Amino acid sequence: MNTLLRGIGVLTAVGTVTLLAFSLPSGEAHGDGDVMPRLTHKNWQQECASCHLAYSPALLPRASWQRLMGGLDDHFGDNASLDPATQADILRFLEANAADSGASQIGSRVMRRMGAKDAPLRITETRWFVGKHDEVPRTAWSRKSVGSAANCAACHSKADKGVFDDDSVRVPK
């Protein structure tokens, strides 16, 4: 367990450095009612949320979701493989609601800061995410209570309801 946590610590440190490298000056309007589109989809909610929050499809473009769903055998180091029918069903849903699908405002904001050919695999690598989190001290990401930037709910107390506004943020000590 300890060795695993240490591994996560190392990964988080690397992730934080990556985040900082992409940090942009604060320009993004904060606190503008960040709420993820209200979506329901059985397989997305059941399968993706087995291991982590069911991240909103609006946070990455279609090309990202295609890459990601095509590589579930090695999903950031874990095997997250699905049967082909479920995998295809989830991908269709992700594509229909992706950042560049025009289905949501938040998706448009993500795309505004995305290169035309960019297809990042990590939401935390998008300029939108980095800009949104530029006030978070670097030490906060590696706290044991947070674990990693993948753990939205560590700070966003209403993350499971898709609510990410500043008022519901509590960064744990």
Next chain:
Amino acid sequence: MIKPLALTMLALMSASVAAADTPATLMAHFAQQAGSPVSALSAARGETLYRSEHPGRAGTSVSCASCHTANPKQPGRTRVGKRIEPLAPAANPQRFSDAAQVEKWFRRNCQDVLKRECSAQEKGDFIAWLSQLK
């Protein structure tokens, strides 16, 4: 109006019946796949499989207990901090009640921990150990 509803309910009921596997039926299934009687499954080997450490990433070691904790009656945590409901049926009756779920998680987690698929006998042993925990 009533007829379609009744048909839907019937369909739902038969679907849930079809998915109602138990630790015992799964052990029988894996023993048969392994070509041995259920009595040849070993809870002791299952516990060893659960606890044995294997080389993980970045010089760390990994075992089932890394995420499911040393006590499978306790909840565990995924690598990104999400709660995992307990593995032992004594603490979580949902476990080992759906063969498709069981196969999915063995496929994923055996690859992650052992870097290979688990054999039918290993799967049977694993359930044999977990299902006899009180």
